[in-house]
Amino acid sequence: GGNASLTLQSAGSIFVNSGANISSTSGALNVTLNSRLEDGFVTNAAGAIRINGATISSNGGDIILGGGLNPLTMPAIGTALNDDGIVLTGGATLLAGAGSTSMRGEGVAGSSSSNTYGVGVLGGSVVRSTTGAISINGVGGLVGTTSSNYGIVLGDTGTRISTAGGAINLTGSAGGDTGAGGFHFGIALLPGAVIESTGTGTITLLGSGGATLT
Numbered sequence: 001g002g003n004a005s006l007t008l009q010s011a012g013s014i015f016v017n018s019g020a021n022i023s024s025t026s027g028a029l030n031v032t033l034n035s036r037l038e039d040g041f042v043t044n045a046a047g048a049i050r051i052n053g054a055t056i057s058s059n060g061g062d063i064i065l066g067g068g069l070n071p072l073t074m075p076a077i078g079t080a081l082n083d084d085g086i087v088l089t090g091g092a093t094l095l096a097g098a099g100s101t102s103m104r105g106e107g108v109a110g111s112s113s114s115n116t117y118g119v120g121v122l123g124g125s126v127v128r129s130t131t132g133a134i135s136i137n138g139v140g141g142l143v144g145t146t147s148s149n150y151g152i153v154l155g156d157t158g159t160r161i162s163t164a165g166g167a168i169n170l171t172g173s174a175g176g177d178t179g180a181g182g183f184h185f186g187i188a189l190l191p192g193a194v195i196e197s198t199g200t201g202t203i204t205l206l207g208s209g210g211a212t213l214t
Helices: none
Strands: 004-009 014-017 029-035 049-052 055-057 063-067 086-089 093-097 101-106 119-121 126-129 134-139 152-154 160-163 167-173 187-189 194-197 202-208
Touching: 014 029, 086 101, 101 119, 101 126, 119 134, 126 134, 134 160, 152 167, 160 167, 167 194, 187 202, 194 202
Parallel strands: 004 029, 014 049, 029 063, 049 086, 055 093, 063 101, 086 119, 093 126, 101 134, 119 152, 126 160, 134 167, 152 187, 160 194, 167 202
Antiparallel strands: none
16 A cells, blocks of 8 residues: 555543554554644643553654644643653554654653653663654653653663664753752663664764752
């Protein structure tokens, strides 16, 4: 078949669990997960995205995770029950090939919990392209006295952001700017996680810490 597009849209959060894989083997499939958009035109305050153990393989199509009226420029935002904006965990995999991958998330504001991330790629999850660009933008939750509200966090053995010839761009801004908690890093690369270019691809990391870093 030819190229196609698939959009999953929710007024609140979106969950893609193990076994609910999305893929194309004939033609590029553009895949968009669009949280916090109601009736196609009303942007709600919160709506997270969580992919747990599932695979999205677009066969060269673009993969977009975000929220609101334009998920390419607006974030998925954590909720009271799901603090983080976007989380990939449990060996989740995004494979775009020559297509681009965009993830944009923001942690919930006002949570009493630490570890409120904009975007988390954890638990052996993989984001990979051949020549497509990979762009991850995350803003940690703005809270009072909690800690470790990372803009972007990558962690655990097997977790990998990888390209051969594309550009990898990570931009993270920490939360916790008004509080006394510590370890508010724009980008946290924890043990086991890897960001790599296996060919001519470039890697750019831009992190902005919170008021209290340690």
